[in-house]
Amino acid sequence: MRDIEDRSIPFLMHLITGQVEELVNKWARPLGLRIEGVRVLFRLLAGDRTVNEVARLTGVELSTLSRLLTRMEGMGLIARRRDAADGRSVIISLTAKGRKLALQHQPVYFKDYETILMKGFSPEEARHVRDLIVRMLDNLEQSGADPISALNGAGNRRASA
Amino acid sequence: MRDIEDRSIPFLMHLITGQVEELVNKWARPLGLRIEGVRVLFRLLAGDRTVNEVARLTGVELSTLSRLLTRMEGMGLIARRRDAADGRSVIISLTAKGRKLALQHQPVYFKDYETILMKGFSPEEARHVRDLIVRMLDNLEQSGADPISALNGAGNRRASA
DNA sequence: TCCATTTAGTTGCAAACGCAACAATTGAAT
């Protein structure tokens, strides 16, 4: 940490999220998942969702998610069913196996990583951090793009050498 | 923002960094770069570095970086030369073209994105945010892995000036 | 009703990714 020269907030946050995701990836690997899959799993624990909703709520790009869901379907963790009310939508739900897996690991995901991060923070400080971060998200929102969909690069890639 | 259910610090940070990187990607696209390349460029502005150091300091995985450097070399932005002192290392430096490009865009990268993020923050609050974030990074460091190299996976360390 | 538009989701494709294996070099131990 001490030898990092770039101390800009965006870069420091990049380091934090990068490392947390790395930790989650390592942890989730034996389950055959990575962080995106983990996020999907726990999101579905709160209730069935359409593909679009899951994408929005987890910050996974739609086409990426579609393929991720295919993999998770193959693993027997989730099920797809077409929405009777709207034939365009596909509703994603956990299978018994997926639910069991999610419930089993829920505490780790929802507590452990935040606990590591916030060690030594008083409750007020923790609350303060959350407030500040939400303000940053609001700033981003005002500055242009939708904070969620922009996550996936709602549009760009290309150009190389 | 308001309809996001997961308000855990790691996830909120994921949203922030994701969006900032998206913005930088959009901005850097006309330059033929994306955020990783931009980080490399500005890092080298502070002085020549070995591939390993660049990887460490920017949080780009080594093999990814190696290929990125090949692309940037092809664009005429950077140069590779073998370290005379240690035949294993390869020293990366900016070409005149790369330096010009970096200098030209330095203000945008180092100021604008942080400015967007921190809009409405008082100087004390901004300082506070940085302190809190550094504490988080220290927590991660203590929890096991090296915050920089852990970004990718495997790693190594080395102090710098 | 008919047709244009919008929305949901999937898939084709090329680029990028990360892990692991590798060669080259250095360091350390004996």
Add this chain to the structure above:
DNA sequence: ATTCAATTGTTGCGTTTGCAACTAAATGGA
């Protein structure tokens, strides 16, 4: 000096990614 271990950087390989194009279904307007 010899050998074994560790480090640096690159590459092989299979996976994943994101954009764009596409199908199918719903919606709105005339």
